[in-house]
Amino acid sequence: MAYKPQYCAGSSVVAANRRKQMDPAHKLTKLRDVTDKDIVLIMGHRAPGSAYKSAHPPLAEQQEPACPIRKMVTPTDGAKAGDRVRYIQFADSMYNAPCQPYLRSYLEAYRFRGIDPGTLSGRQIIECRERDLEKYAKDLVNTELFDPALCGVRGATVHGHSLRLDENGMMFDMLQRCVLDKKAGVVKYVKNQIGEPLDSEVKVGKPMDNKWLKANTTIYHSLVGSAYRDDAEAVEYIQRIHGLRVKYGFMPKE
Structure with missing residues (x-):
């Protein structure tokens, strides 16, 4: 019988959303259409339309041993x-x-090839070859994994994930890379991910409403969403892992 991954424990909506995002068999819902050019502008690594810079000759031209x-x-x-x-x-x-952050690294490892994902305190980075990155970035920005108001592309000075939202429902950004166009109701990037001003603004769409966010979030939150303690299966699982780690650390005879 073929092994069927469980991805993560939990009986809550949050746990179900986590499993859905990690499962490569689940097709991510497309919610917006940020173009290739705009993705390149937000990342800021090269000018749109310019050639890709290389680290080594193409593999077909290299004389590699068998x-x-x-x-x-x-x-x-x-x-x-x-x-x-x-x-x-x-x-x-x-x-x-x-x-x-943690879920991003998990789902990227399941869905993408040739990547190096990393999770830090309040941020998540993915590194890979440049043209592969641009393809992956489109999925990360255009689908259900992203909300224009609550998710930010931030290459530096990332702080803001744990702060209260502003009066427009936007996550705090010290560099103000993106702003809400109140008249159009859309979020637009006026700086790239490291805070350099853009020659032309990049629109990334309207923020999702609170009902959708609560139904699709992958974060436990006792005040604005689902409390972690209310998910008995997830609590039982993490308690088991914690108990086994502690016992192993003490090297018990049994």
């Missing part, structure tokens, strides 16, 4: 072309954002 692993693993387009490695980094508000 390797059985190389025959087994198909290189990504970026690796095949010799692209340099670049990154995109996200911050997600604790107030019912649709995704969150």
Whole structure:
């Protein structure tokens, strides 16, 4: 019988949303259409339309020794072309954002190839070959994983995920990379991910309403969403893991 991954424990809506996002068989719902050009502008690694810079010659031109692993693993387009490695980094508000740092690393490892995801305190970064990154970034921004008001593309000075939302429901950003156009009701980036001003603003769509956010969040929150303690299955699982780790640390005879 084939093994069926469980992804994570929990009987709550939050746990179900986490499993859904991690499962590569689940097709992520597309909610907006940020163009390739606009994704490149937000990341700020190259000018739209410019050639990709390389870290090494294309694989087809290299005289590599015979390797059985190389025959087994198909290189990504970026690796095949010799692209340099670049990154995109996200911050997600604790107030019912649709995704969150640890989950981003998990789901990216399940869904994408040739990546190096990393989770820090309140931020999550993904590094890979540049043309692969641009393709992955479109999924990360255009789908249910992203909300324009509660998720931010922030390469530096990422603080704000744990602060209260402002009067417009926007997550705090010290560099003010994105602002809410109150007349149009859409969020637009006026700076790239490291805070450099853009020549042209990038619209990333309207923020989702509170009902949708509460139904699709992957963050436990006792005040604005689902409390972690109310998810008995998740609590039982984490208590078991914690207990086993403590016992192992003391090297019990039993």
